[in-house]
Amino acid sequence: MIFCNIPFTNHSKSPTKLKKQKSLFPHLPDLQSSLVTRILYTIPTLDRSGAEKQLTLLASALPREQFDIHVATLTRNGPYLDNLRAAGIEVTCLHKHWKLDPFTCWRLKQLIRKFQPDIIHSWMFTANFYARLAVSKKTTANRPVVVVSERCVDLWKGSDRHWIDRQLISRTDRLLANSEAVARFYREQGYQDKQVTVIPNGIEIPIDSDPSESVSDREQLLKELDYPSGTKLICYVGRLAKQKRVQDVVWAFQMLRQLNTNCGLLIIGDGAERIKLEELAAHFGCDHLIRFLGHQKDPSRYLQHADCFWLASEYEGMSNSIMEAMAAGLPVVASNIPANAELVDDGVTGYLAPLGDSPAYVQFTQEILTTPELAASMGAAGQEKMKSHFGLSPMIDRHVRLYEELTR
Structure with missing residues (x-):
């Protein structure tokens, strides 16, 4: 954790270091000034489950003239990778190997420096943890907005995980819940009302059949x-x-x-x-x-x-x-x-x-x-x-x- 909080120096004027950085993520486009909002989504995997499906539906449907999307998976990709690629969305896997993996935090920091997102929107506990560690505190200039998405009334979390959540509240600009039940649960954990927004899941409505x-x-x-x-x-x-x-x-x-x-x-x-x-x-x-x-x-x-x-x-x-x-x-x-x-x-x-x-x-x-x-x-x-x-x-x-x- 200490490793993940070490600030990075500015390498923007160093061609050698920039070249090395580009080699880590060669598929990323060169940065250019634009009115488009850059969003980096982070999620543990792209396995076939509820949160992963919602991320895929959302990322694939956001208007491209307004948003530039990149997805980072922590551990591995999964079945929804094909859906995202079909929508023209780049996906980077950070290859997390351990429960607490400082190299994953470092790779995420590198991706953030390269992609320069306006918003980091993470999904579920592990991704929320790494995303908030990888960004600077709120007082830092040019810091991306951090949105953490909680998708469940997490009764499974032990006291240690709730403690970690509370320590990272100060690094959270918005907690996004998919139901009022989830929102209430996290307000009880210490989030302020103004930090919490509820957006229900969305689904594709089937066409009526004959x-x-x-x-x-x-x-x-x-x-x-x-x-x-x-x-x-x-x-x-x-x-x-x-x-x-x-x-x-x-x-x-x-x-x-x-x-x-x-x-x-x-x-x-x-x-x-x-x-x-x-x-x-x-x-x-x-x-x-x-x-x-x-x-x-x-x-x-x-x-x-x-x-x-x-x-x-x-x-x-x-x-x-x-x-x-x-x-x-x-x-x-x-x-x-x-x-x-x-x-x-x-x-x-x-x-x-x-x-x-x-x-x-x-x-x-x-x-x-x-x-x-x-x-x-x-x-x-x-x-x-x-x-x-x-x-x-x-x-x-x-x-x-x-x-x-x-x-x-």
């Missing part, structure tokens, strides 16, 4: 999944991690199938809990009705043909999977935690179940599956809410306004 084609597509999907015609599909999308409490989903499905024999469960995603979940399904004797589909680049096909969406998470920031399910017109049954309650209007777009209460999932879902009018009403209400409040365009516009405010 109803006749939808029926045939659904039957084809059921056939591919080896389900009988007419099977009711429950869908979960997300990481298979302890935070997500997917075991509650399996428990609930085991009970639901006692009431509704023509149902199946789609579990889309992967993670450390997968083997345990497969074993749990086998233990209950319902593994033949559950499909573990792993990561899906585009889960929309499954969502469009499902009958209900489940999420049982212990904590969230703002669930992309709930938003995508609602955008697809699915009723949602989700755990009653603050972040989920911001998305799901209980009794209107779905139901909120007490955390860990699998029987409640069964009760609510059985009502949805046996009352087509209710399912249609909830699906339509959820879809309208996503279109009016959580589309991709509003999310982009809010970021543009924030960046303009911070660089005035």
